[in-house]
Amino acid sequence: MRFVKAEGKTMIPGIFTPTEAFRAYEWGADIVKVFPADALGHSFLKGVQGPLGHIPIIPTGGIDLDNLVSYRQAGAIAIGAGAHC
Known part of the structure; x- marks a missing residue:
């Protein structure tokens, strides 16, 4: 992370727990x-907004047209999307 920041780049590490989000x-x-x-659901994002609302979060993995809005409403600043090949 130090190298990326020293290069003036945006750092977006992956996390799975609130502790990892805070530390990152x-x-x-x-x-x-x-x-x-x-695996966590949009309720995870909603739940961490209280204590960690200052941390911008992008959910990725398993996002589709059926659940996209719920993640956005839960506080996601953007959505990561890909496709299964």
Whole structure:
């Protein structure tokens, strides 16, 4: 993370727990990526907004047109999407 920040780049590490989100942000992450988001659900994002609402979160993994809005309403600043090949 130090190298990325020293290069002036945006740092978006992956996290799975609130503690990992806090530590990543404390160490300089600009945004944290929750993966796999579908394993935690949009309620995870909503739950961490209280104590960690200052940390921008992007959920990735398992996001589709059926649950996209619920993640956004839960506090996601963006959505990571891909495709199964």
